[in-house]
Amino acid sequence: MTAGQTVRVGISTPEALLLLPLPEDLSGIQLEGRVCVFCGNGVTARTSIDLGSRILGARRIFPRACPGCISKEAITQLSLHCLGVNACQDCKEEPICDLGSALNRLIRMGAR
Ligand SMILES: [Zn+2]
Numbered sequence: 001m002t003a004g005q006t007v008r009v010g011i012s013t014p015e016a017l018l019l020l021p022l023p024e025d026l027s028g029i030q031l032e033g034r035v036c037v038f039c040g041n042g043v044t045a046r047t048s049i050d051l052g053s054r055i056l057g058a059r060r061i062f063p064r065a066c067p068g069c070i071s072k073e074a075i076t077q078l079s080l081h082c083l084g085v086n087a088c089q090d091c092k093e094e095p096i097c098d099l100g101s102a103l104n105r106l107i108r109m110g111a112r
């Protein structure tokens with residue numbers, strides 16, 4: 001590493017949230033972030049986590065989800081990452097790579 005280079009902290013939590021795939025066929029209120037994109041329960045800015053604005057087709061959407069759903073989705077993504085056919089070699093024992101540790105952080109968000 002050369003002097004003056006900032007240390008990369010891996011994938012930030014907002015970046016990791018953007019990596020969570022959204023379900024298909026979302027309703028208008030889901031796209032507006034008024035209900036959880038995953039379970040459809042009503043959410044507010046206080047009770048939910050912002051998944052980051054995304055582009056869907058021609059529109060910009062502002063999906064939100066409850067922490068429990070984010071945790072569940074992150075567990076799914078992490079198991080694909082660690083156990084799938086193209087499993088990450090670094091994360092066989094525990095999630096240690098940038099993506100693995102970011103997903104692990106999302107899982108813990110919902111465990112509060
Ligand atoms: Zn939910």
Ligand SMILES: [Zn+2]
Pocket residue numbers: 081088089090091095096097098099100
């Ligand atoms: Zn990994």
